Amino acid sequence: MDKTNHPKLEEFQTKTIHEFSKTLEMFGLAPGDARLFITLYINPSPMTLDEMSEFLGKSKTSMSTGIRSLLDQGLVERVWVKGVRKDLYQANEELYRSFLSSFIENWVQAANEHKNNISHLQMDMRESHRTFHKENIAEQANYLYERTEEMKIFHEWIAEAFCNLIDSQKK
């Protein structure tokens, strides 16, 4: 990490990565991506793929795909330094904002989407209502329908709760 490094410092860096990684993984970030992100996060200056590769002891290809993934999630940004040919990357400033937009906003969006999909399912089910009644499986069908209704409410609650979380951070 950076050019020179010291075994004791590196130990702390590794431990920090290990510890903080657990939290990010908890929220769905892949372990490898988490380690890569934190590596950038705790390094004072932007890093090249080769530097990351050396520090994490993984191939350059892994770093390339990992960085791509982090870029897509908005957790990392590319940085330009004139005179430097290699690509340089750094962790986006402000952990909260990154976290919020990368995870929580995605959850809200996904919750709404899944809810809509369930609504469409319900429409299809209503169309089959007569058939179910004829075949004497109305009980099961109705039960399923009730449950999908609960799922919709659940999704609404998720979306609302996490929206509030976003607002509470903005202020």
Next chain:
Amino acid sequence: MDKTNHPKLEEFQTKTIHEFSKTLEMFGLAPGDARLFITLYINPSPMTLDEMSEFLGKSKTSMSTGIRSLLDQGLVERVWVKGVRKDLYQANEELYRSFLSSFIENWVQAANEHKNNISHLQMDMRESHRTFHKENIAEQANYLYERTEEMKIFHEWIAEAFCNLIDSQKK
């Protein structure tokens, strides 16, 4: 699912499972566990391992380990029906409560734990402060320390935000 079933109904059940599973997976539930949980959730009566096995098309062993996992997470409960030899299981009532206690409470706990671990790391780092200064890596070491400080605040925020989420549901 139950004794008799109908292709059309089964199709809806499968689709419901597929759809709702995405949401539960988003919060860290393993795909297999999610499907199993939802199977129980949408079935009007408690199910045996054999019934789950047949419905999901997976081995009985898988069901056994899956159920164990769901029991540990408090998402499923065993149910007694006199005269029935086989173990019967059903999804815990109230999606919210299950969800809250199984996921969010765990997150809060984990966030606090990780924060404590980082605090301990910081103590160790302070002890190495002189060494770092001597070896001219004070800048990197200080930067790392600053970042761990931010991580602690981040963890506090996580814990608080999710605690509020729990409270907002209780009322």
Next chain:
DNA sequence: TATCTTGTACAGTTTAAACTGTACGTAATT
């Protein structure tokens, strides 16, 4: 223009997770 560098696509490999079938301990049935 010819030569190096750098990032990434791709195929192949390693590693880990999910799943299955058999075999056995325990408890119910006869």
Next chain:
DNA sequence: AATTACGTACAGTTTAAACTGTACAAGATA
């Protein structure tokens, strides 16, 4: 007491994810 039924431990298999090395395209350098 003998037999059957049930759940799960365990070993082995299949499947998917993570990772690597080579090769190549695009851009910089000379």
